[in-house]
Amino acid sequence: MGRKNVNILIVILVSFFLLLAGCSSKSTENASSKDKADGAKTPDTFIYGIDGDPGNAVNVISTGDRYGLMEIKTIYSPLYMYNGKDNVEYFLAESMTASEDFLTYTAKLRKDVKWHDGEAFTADDVVYTYEQMLKEENGGWARSQLIFNNQPVKVEKVDDYTVKFTLPEVSMGAFEALGNIFIMPKHVYEGETNIANSPKNATPVGTGPYKFKEYKAGESVTFEANQDYFLGAPKIANVVYRIIMDANTATMALQKGEINAFAIQPSDATKFKDSKNVSLKPYDEGRVGYLAFNLSSKAVQSKEVRQAIAYSLNRDEINTASYVSSDYYVNAYSILPEKATYYTDNVEKFKTDTKKSKELLASAGASDLKLKLGFTANNPIQQKQAAVIQQNLQAAGITVELVGMDGTALSQKMQSVHTDFDMYLGGYIMGIDPDTFNSLFVTDSTANYMHYSNPKVDELFNQGRVEKDDAKREAIYEEIQQIIIEDAAFYPLVTNKRILAIDSRIKGIEEAGLVPVYTFEDMSKLSYE
């Protein structure tokens, strides 16, 4: 009987393995035959790998993360996008004109636009969107930029295709502030009290190039072409944002062709250098990466000490260590990125000079200085920056202790008054107009994490906002840049590029336009060759 049982067991096992073997060989055939099929015809799907999950509550009011905003750009359209003084891309608006006194702006809307559900787009939708954005309880991302000196902008419908914006006071940054806001459908959301948590967000209805098709938690967001898109039907039928948390897997999937695009780290760029299937498109996001001082900490309150530190740093060394090749970064000298209006590099550059640094330290009476540098521990770029900074300062006789922290913990620390570290690494992407940078440097502003305070800078920012003369405005902002750099509380390191690795068969990237945050200005222009 024992023998019989063993036999049965063996039979079961053998058949189990045969089954497994059978399945796997069958699937191999499946996989390879599918590959062939893919190669033969032009693909109709563009798969973009992202390393985060946009979630299923994406809406134009409260969504603020990169991937949520990418999804919004695909589904919705703004009135216009402000990409620079002479570079305004019009979408739902045909024009936006300021009055002589810069107090009212009038937007003329397109008449041929339909929502994805077939309803006509009108001025009511625009007014509704701005009203919702201004409602405090909605927590709209653009609310603060629509409030001018504690007074909200007034938005009125003139007729079905004209909207008038009335400012409470002159603000030269208003043209940018009023743009870049995506318009939501009034007929869908009307009566909704909590937009951020509304169930309607799960089935968004927009006017953009692609219609929302499906969201799969942790897996993907799928869109299909909007054939009625007002700027012409998209050329690729489907777009998918595929969620891949592991960068190594994503890089391999891109090499293999399972995904068609992914933003890679500079250190991975060499893998694609000679690739025929994938091309690299580094583009400027207007980000400024910096080393800033925590002015609540006594050790760095002296301007001489800060300047000594600036003289001992070596930008080239720090940036090559972190961004590998100058293809992927530009040295930054000003608080503004190069593409901002009134950018100047006519500021103190603090050319590396260890001797001068030591002299300054001696005259400040600071010997044997020990400083703490806060940074995001799991950010590979900041790890390298921090290590080189530590070496640079060592040469000038300053001991640096590296305080690696979790990203969220670091930003929470920064928002409070503390002395846990004397300086920290960070980066920002703000707007084009220099006025959008005031919250970083004006005394007691929301994003002034350095606790920097210079009455002259505060005054200049206030002047710059209302100055109508272009030349005078330019002079004001140049002075601001020079003063802040001279104070040495803020040491700009780098304007780095985002490196988009994309399937070489994709054409029309130029026409689609690479822009900060959203990646593509208009995805409908992409096509497979």
Place this chain on the structure above:
Amino acid sequence: MFKYIFKRIMQAIPMLVIISIICFGLIQLAPYDAVDAMTTPNMSEKTVELIKARYGLDQPAYMQYFYWVKGILSGEWGYSIVTHESISKDLSVRIPNTIILVLPAYFIALVLSVILGLIAGARKGKLADKIIDGLSSFGIAIPSFWMAMVLIFIFGYQLNLFPILGMHTIGSEGSFSDLFIHLVLPTTVLTLSFMPELVRYVRSSTIGQLSEDYVMVQQAYGAPSIGILFNHVLRNVLLPVITIVGMSLPMLVTGAVVTETVFGWPGIGTYFVKSIQGFDYPIIMAIMLLSSSLVIIGNLLSDILYCIVDPRIKGMGE
């Protein structure tokens, strides 16, 4: 027997209550306010107060605990701070995905381990044992993410046999064969990472059983050694394995965190990792509560099973 089972269940309940109190305590200690999940920084004090009152967050801590437990029991697990989405809804999508991955892997690992462990135990010190035991030690030492990367590189990229990303090819979501080929690589990784410990467990248990008197009796009767192994030793070896199986119940939730992340599998693992990176406390706490409760329930189940399977234990409760 029923008395024993009843007694074990009664013991498990206070444990679950203690676990929930610890979890709740940690939530209170965490540097965030539960109301953050429902508000935005721009809301006025008054609005925040109203929301607090609506969810009972203005009450003292012990009252909040009861609200919280009531919510958990009625399937209301709160909201993510980052995405503002309902956690129970997210979990209900992701847990099945993880189970599809972990359950077959664990089952295959179990079957293979029992066979390999028995062989190794029976041939203690011989070549077969050395190979199996050696490979197991090797397997314990290999981190699963590394093994996953190696398999992806060889089978997914160079040989191009299997897809490496996620659960489905875009466009063929309903197809079972598509799901199957996506399952092959991650399941292999998980099977290989579950196996070594189980093999060694079965092996040592087999060695212990082989020195028992009943084996000697069987040998004296002239039973073939393979018959003794599969008819008599196997049953006794499987008894402690029940305990291990019961204790691995939480694996259904957290058993594949690393593997899922590497393969972009939309299960609990990727969700958990993302929430840790984003300091999304409510999600971390929910998963912690879930997996720690499963440890207790798993123990309870294995005790009950044990008592049903092994008649010697029945009397112990009385």
